[in-house]
Amino acid sequence: MEEAHPTHYRFDPKTVALIGKYQSREISESLSLLARELERRGLTVIVEKSTADSASSPEFDRWERCDFAGIGQRADVAIVLGGDGTMLNAARQLAHYCVPLVGVNQGRLGFMTDIARSDMLAAMDDLLAGKFKPETRLLLEAEVFRGGEKVASSLALNEVVVDKGPIGRLIEFQLYIDNEFVFTLRSDGLIVSTPTGSTAYALSANGPIQHPQVSGIALVPLCPHSLTNRPILVSDRNEIEIRIRQAIDSRAHFDGQVTFDLRTEDVVRIRRSKFSICLLHPPGYSYFAMLREKLHWSELPQILKHGDQGDD
Numbered sequence: 001m002e003e004a005h006p007t008h009y010r011f012d013p014k015t016v017a018l019i020g021k022y023q024s025r026e027i028s029e030s031l032s033l034l035a036r037e038l039e040r041r042g043l044t045v046i047v048e049k050s051t052a053d054s055a056s057s058p059e060f061d062r063w064e065r066c067d068f069a070g071i072g073q074r075a076d077v078a079i080v081l082g083g084d085g086t087m088l089n090a091a092r093q094l095a096h097y098c099v100p101l102v103g104v105n106q107g108r109l110g111f112m113t114d115i116a117r118s119d120m121l122a123a124m125d126d127l128l129a130g131k132f133k134p135e136t137r138l139l140l141e142a143e144v145f146r147g148g149e150k151v152a153s154s155l156a157l158n159e160v161v162v163d164k165g166p167i168g169r170l171i172e173f174q175l176y177i178d179n180e181f182v183f184t185l186r187s188d189g190l191i192v193s194t195p196t197g198s199t200a201y202a203l204s205a206n207g208p209i210q211h212p213q214v215s216g217i218a219l220v221p222l223c224p225h226s227l228t229n230r231p232i233l234v235s236d237r238n239e240i241e242i243r244i245r246q247a248i249d250s251r252a253h254f255d256g257q258v259t260f261d262l263r264t265e266d267v268v269r270i271r272r273s274k275f276s277i278c279l280l281h282p283p284g285y286s287y288f289a290m291l292r293e294k295l296h297w298s299e300l301p302q303i304l305k306h307g308d309q310g311d312d
Helices: 025-040 049-054 058-062 068-074 084-097 117-128 287-295
Strands: 015-020 044-048 064-066 077-082 101-105 133-146 149-156 159-164 171-177 180-187 189-193 216-222 232-235 240-246 250-254 258-262 267-281
Touching (some): 044 068, 068 084, 077 084, 133 250, 171 189, 189 240
Parallel strands (some): 015 077, 101 267
Antiparallel strands (some): 133 149, 159 189, 171 240, 216 232, 240 267
């Protein structure tokens, strides 16, 4: 079988965009350091406008600032410094432009940001030599309909969530897949997760971990008022429809960053987007090694420090 994503590929970037977590001094320092290094190597550097505007250093005045549309039109690659939240925002903003993304982790877990800050400059050798491995990640496209009219839409790389609002009452909804009725459920809500999002909110709700190359979408109930409702894995070719039957206060969330208030009788329609995201991984990257590290699999119990009391 032909490898879907070859290890080496044609990659000769001339313009690199830098995107960082807003209002973070540490991120500003890393961005400045990386920008100078890329400039030294003869590349054109552009900095995402809000990132540069929130930076504390006047040094950012030396580099051109662009909004995401400008980055999408000009950049050959975008390097994202921060955590998964920063990467999620960049992915949604740049999905229409097919700009590959590289993640430098300065957040917490960093499931999508492969490169440690300490390895950032050294990693540029392999990146610019075309040794990074491309991987395609699917996106969800969600639309909200009210009275037959579309009132909201968004892309999501991790998940689309329909859930209760701050009042805390259960919501009731019907689930349809390809126009076929599946069930009616009273619960806190439902997570519709991509393979990328399977290690995010869905994981906390006992959803399955999906390898990124699995062509599936997970439907994970949130605190169902039932003993038998369990996560369901469906094809990414299916269209998912959530029909709100009773909800005093409910919302739709897209990657936990974009929200929309829902009403009774609203319909949330979710399908795989025609757009996708390309992540670039450094040489030696392994999805399962990443899981072992981030989720602390196979670790032995820690030895108690001197003076701690433990069981005999």
